[in-house]
Amino acid sequence: MSWSFPIGRLFGSEIRIHVTFFLLLAWIGIAHYQMGGTAAAIDGILFILAIFACVVAHEFGHALVARRYGIKTPDITLLPIGGLARLERMPEKPGEEILVALAGPAVNIVFAFILIVFLGAAVDPQALAELEDPSVSFLARLAAVNLxxxxxxxxxxxxxxxxxxxxxxxxxxxxRVKATETAARIGQALAFGFGFLGLFGNPILLFIAIFIYLAATAEAQSVGIQDVARGVRVRDAMITQFEALSPNASIGEAADLLLKTTQHEFPVVDGGGRLRGVLTRKALIEALGKEGREAPVVEAMARNIPAVPSHAWLSDALKRLQDGSVPAVGVNEGGVTVAGMTEGGRFVGYVTAENIGELMMIRSATGEPAAAPAGGRGPLLPQ
Incomplete structure (x- = not known):
C-alpha cells in the first residue's frame, strides 16, 4: 500500500504502518495533553498503541488460519481506522472462508476474556464511553475495546x-459471484447508514463508511474478474499489438516511443524474441529525470516478469499479476511449461491489469464473452 513503510516481519508477513497513523498518534497526544498534561498524553498514546497491538493480533488471526489452507499474507498494514491484512486470496470453500473470517474477532474475544477473568478488568458501558479518560482503568478500557x-x-x-x-x-x-454481489450491496447499504450517522459529529464513522463502500465495490469487481478469467484463454485477452524495446535501447528512445504511442509499459525483448523485462511509464519518467536520456532501459526496467503459455487460462495470468505485484505477465509460444510458467519460447504478447479490466467492460457492455480478434499485425519486435 502506498504511503506506508515496513517496521518488521512476523510469521512470514510484513508489518507496515501507514503515515497517517502518526497523525492519529499526534492528535491523540495533543488532545490528551490539553486535558491532563504530560501524564494524560502518555496514557493516551500508550492506550492507542495497545489498541493497535490488538488490531495486529486480530489480523494475524486471519493470516494464520488462512495459512492452514495454503494462503499467504504478504503484509499487514496499520491505518488510523484499523488494520488491513492483504491475503493472496480468500478461500472459495464457504466453510474455510467462515473460519478465516471469524479468526480475527475470536482473537479479540480471547484478549477480552484474559483481561477480564485473569487480570481483573471490570468492563461496563462507562469504560467504552470514556476511553479518553485516564481515570478509568487502562485494562478495563482495553477489554472494552477488544469486545x-x-x-x-x-x-x-x-x-x-x-x-x-x-x-x-x-x-x-x-x-460465488452472485453471493459476492449480494453481500457487497448489503455492505454498501450499511455504509450509507454509517455515513449518515457520521454526519452527526462522528468523522470516524464517515471514514469507515467510505472504506466499506469502496472496498465492497472493489471486492465484487475482483471476484467478477476472477470468474471471467476462468473461462477465457490468455491468447484471447492478451495485448498483441505493441512497440517493444531492445535491451540496448536508451531511456531517450523509450521516451520518444511514449510520445508516439498510447502504451503505458514497454516490453524489453532481445534479438531471440525472449522477454527480458518491462519498462513502465513511471520508471521511464523517473529514470529520465535522474539518469538522463542516455541511460540504458535495462537499468530501469522491471525484471523477473512471469510468463505463461498462450493456451493457459487467463486466471493463471491474473494470479501471476496479483501474487508478484508485477506490471505485466508475458505470453510465450513454444518453450517448456513448468508449474504453469513458460520457460523459453518466443514472446508474443502480454497481459496487464488494465487490459483485463477492458475485457470486463466489453463483457459488461455486450453480455457476451469477449475475445480479442484473431490475426492483427502482431507485436513489433526489435530487429
Whole structure:
C-alpha cells in the first residue's frame, strides 16, 4: 500500500504502518495533553498503541488460519481506522472462508476474556464511553475495546468479517459471484447508514463508511474478474499489438516511443524474441529525470516478469499479476511449461491489469464473452 513503510516481519508477513497513523498518534497526544498534561498524553498514546497491538493480533488471526489452507499474507498494514491484512486470496470453500473470517474477532474475544477473568478488568458501558479518560482503568478500557472490535467486525457489512461470513453463507445457496454481489450491496447499504450517522459529529464513522463502500465495490469487481478469467484463454485477452524495446535501447528512445504511442509499459525483448523485462511509464519518467536520456532501459526496467503459455487460462495470468505485484505477465509460444510458467519460447504478447479490466467492460457492455480478434499485425519486435 502506498504511503506506508515496513517496521518488521512476523510469521512470514510484513508489518507496515501507514503515515497517517502518526497523525492519529499526534492528535491523540495533543488532545490528551490539553486535558491532563504530560501524564494524560502518555496514557493516551500508550492506550492507542495497545489498541493497535490488538488490531495486529486480530489480523494475524486471519493470516494464520488462512495459512492452514495454503494462503499467504504478504503484509499487514496499520491505518488510523484499523488494520488491513492483504491475503493472496480468500478461500472459495464457504466453510474455510467462515473460519478465516471469524479468526480475527475470536482473537479479540480471547484478549477480552484474559483481561477480564485473569487480570481483573471490570468492563461496563462507562469504560467504552470514556476511553479518553485516564481515570478509568487502562485494562478495563482495553477489554472494552477488544469486545467492541469483535462485535463491530461481525456486522454483516461486506467486506468486513461479518460480511465475509454472510458471503460464505450465501455461497452455499448460490454461485460465488452472485453471493459476492449480494453481500457487497448489503455492505454498501450499511455504509450509507454509517455515513449518515457520521454526519452527526462522528468523522470516524464517515471514514469507515467510505472504506466499506469502496472496498465492497472493489471486492465484487475482483471476484467478477476472477470468474471471467476462468473461462477465457490468455491468447484471447492478451495485448498483441505493441512497440517493444531492445535491451540496448536508451531511456531517450523509450521516451520518444511514449510520445508516439498510447502504451503505458514497454516490453524489453532481445534479438531471440525472449522477454527480458518491462519498462513502465513511471520508471521511464523517473529514470529520465535522474539518469538522463542516455541511460540504458535495462537499468530501469522491471525484471523477473512471469510468463505463461498462450493456451493457459487467463486466471493463471491474473494470479501471476496479483501474487508478484508485477506490471505485466508475458505470453510465450513454444518453450517448456513448468508449474504453469513458460520457460523459453518466443514472446508474443502480454497481459496487464488494465487490459483485463477492458475485457470486463466489453463483457459488461455486450453480455457476451469477449475475445480479442484473431490475426492483427502482431507485436513489433526489435530487429
Amino acid at each position: 467492541f472490535i469483535a462485535i463491530f467486525n461481525l456486522i454483516p457489512a461486506f467486506p468486513m468479517d461479518g460480511g465475509r461470513v454472510l458471503r460464505a453463507i450465501l455461497a452455499t445457496r448460490m454461485n
